[in-house]
Amino acid sequence: MTRRWFGSVRSRATLAATLVVAVALLAAGAAVLLSLRSDLTGQAESEAASAARAVAVELSDGRPYDKLTGLDEDDRPVQIVDERGRVVAVSEDLERVTGTGADTARPGDPGGRAGGDADDDADDSDDANGSDGPDDDAAPRGEVDSDTDFSTGTATIDGTTADYRFAAVEVEFEDRGKFTVYAGAPLAAERSAVGTATTAMLIGFPLLLAVVAGATWLVTRRALSPVEGIRREMAAITASEDLARRVPVPATHDEVARLALTTNETLAALESSVERQRRFVADASHELRSPIASLRTQLEVGAAHPELLDLDGAVTDTVRLQTLAADLLLLARLDAGERPGDARFDLGALAREHAEGRAGVTVTADEVPVAGSRAQVGRVLTNLLDNARRHARSAVTVGVRAEREWAVVAVADDGDGVPEADRERIFERFVRLDEARSRDDGGAGLGLAIARDVAVRHGGTLTVGRAPAGGALFELRLPRAR
Template identity: 50%
Template sequence: MRGPAVPWRPPLFPRASVRVKTTAGAVAVVAVALLAGSAGLLGVIHHGLVGSAERTALARAEAVGSVTGEGRLVERLAIPDGEDSLLQVVTDDGRVLAASENLAGRGPVASFAPAPDHRSAARGLRLALHPRPGQQPFRVVAVRATGIDGGPVTVYAGTSLATAEYTQRLILTAMAPGIPLLLLLVAAVTWRSTGRALRPVEAIRAEVAEITARDLGRRVPVPASRDEVARLSLTMNDTLDRLEESMDRQRRFVADASHELRNPIAALRAHVEVGLAHPGLLRGQELLDDVVRVQQLADDLLLLAGLDAGRQPERTALDLGALAELVLARRGEGRVPVALERAPGAVVLGNRGQLARILDNLLDNAQRHARTGITVSVSACAAGGGAGSAVVEVHDDGSGVPEADRERIFTRFTRLDASRSRDAGGTGLGLAIARDLAVAHGGTLGAGTGPGGRFVLRLPVESAMPAPR
């Protein structure tokens, strides 16, 4: 059943490289920051200049309003020389009682007045003053006062905003060429820095592209820096090491399996050809033994393939002592007797069939090399942190394993028997399978020291066993 259709959205930078995307992103971020900062700067400057002009106009309007109530109002109101300002006193019926020189002969410059509950009101206006032609920006303030005859009047005082507009234009003129130049500088620096940072990545990509299944010995270059790219190179080289080791191990495994299968298959073919040519000479037991040997070898190969693939079967809590007792009872009498020594507490989390296979393989190996007897001991060993391990030791009184070969015997298809005969030597997979199964259960398996053959299996007890992945 199909899910809901997701609308396709084109990418922001289709087919663009990381270098292009990084440069474009950096330029865009800086551009937005510069524009926002410039707008904020202009806003703050404009607000400050307008506020200053309004405060100046308000002070003059209040000063004129105070003298108006005292009856000292003159027809021409004085303003500082060289300053674009205006003053005007207007009655409620529109008569101009007094004005500054630049408003001589003009009617009211404004008609707004402060609300009854406000001391003053301010507006931005554009006015043309005598003798300068053309309109100019002013911040005009209105203040209510008392006239000479005791009636209400409105005092209008204005301060020019030409300086504020000139300052804004000056800032814009200074920033206009600077912002593009700064963006070009950011783009150049980002382009160069990104190129230098990605140069090792390109070298890694080129080297990986040259690596093939037939040439896994090559490794990617590791830059001298200790940054993320260097760690990526080291990780890739480690991965290539593991891949090469896995491929070599697979090739050796295939070669060894082919070699080990060649002899029993050849023997089977010989038996079949003899049986076809001379039915009376056919030895059924030998034929059956060869068939069983091929079947066991095929089963071992399938089990190893499953372990290499990381398959995790179902696990339950098992008592290793009880499992060892069950395995010995199922095996019956062997070439030499087997004694079991078990202690309580050896409970592990594992797969019954795989743990039984470990014990079977260790006992098969001991039966081939023991002289008079085999001892299997199961115990629990406590650790300093509380959780310990379960220990299984399989000891035979045979010739033992030479110290130089105590690790080699766990290699697949390795047999130390001088004759390497089929009856005495086995297939060389038993100990390898046993160790792989032990490792899959979070434990270890190794050859111990001392007289005779000794193999020690250690598995974490149930409370210390990590959950299977």
């Protein structure tokens, strides 16, 4: 069942469209989440940097720790660390902090880092607790670093722990050394927005994919329904062997409609080919029946009365039967698509060779090389010469010339010519224009049909017109050999 489902064009198109949309949605969703996270994190960094720099400016002005306004905010963690890693001041209600390099939150703690010897710790204890910090008038001013560093960590304020983006700004004093001010901005908005967007995508994307899959399934079903109609009709034609039937052509003027038109054209060509084959078999049977019956009659008479045996007539019927069989065999090979080959030969020399010994035939032939089957082209020349001699009063002319990319053979006679209405009909198989003509003189009506088929197989043409002397002019055009 699964294999049959995947064997359907509609199912494969639905699966492909769904996969493409899924990949596009995943890529777009990832880009949106990254952009949203980057924007919100940048906003938090801006807030944290602004807060840290404000505290750093106050600190650089020599304001005591207990008078720093940035330390009074309840919802923003601020921490000041000296160059030995000791916490010298923190914001109110800050209980614990991570991500600032000094994890302890209370002033006077070394933050887990070496803070110097005991004497230094004792000397700086007052400053660290803010009881003897610099005043506004006496303390020298410090220099605030223009660079800001960022880190991510957590802070516990009044028992509540949350994620923060910390900004670090350094302040350097000549006598007191370097201090680092850490100020944090909450990442709750970023976490909430990203979480909400992720949840919306997890819910919306499957629904959107389901809609895409359903729409693709319905659209492809509607688009391919004419194809199914064509398939059913072709199956019915195959079962009934009725080549006169045609598949339905949708009124969409698209690829499916063109497929239906092409299919009907193929059916028409196939019907014509089969009908032509049937006529060919019927005509061939009819043509073969006469010489075979005549030959049998003569042989039966000869067997009963040897003195009455007409050997000349038997030989004539045998030759005629042999010629007809050869013609039928050549037509069968041409219908089967036999390739003419690519041998090079001189068409003028070939024309002179086939005209040699024929009474009343004049040849004017240039040297023109062509490629193909020398035997088949020679058969064309023989058929044209036989046909011209049969209808000529006294003379037949043959001319071979080069005309741009073509090699042209013109065979003309001085007979009555071919009526314009019959100039295409004479190339049909088993067609004789002069029905009163004897079968022995007229042949089976295959010579010109064979000649045109050979010309077409060689990439050329064979046409008939009016000769200057009033008779028929046959022109054979073959591509010149390069």
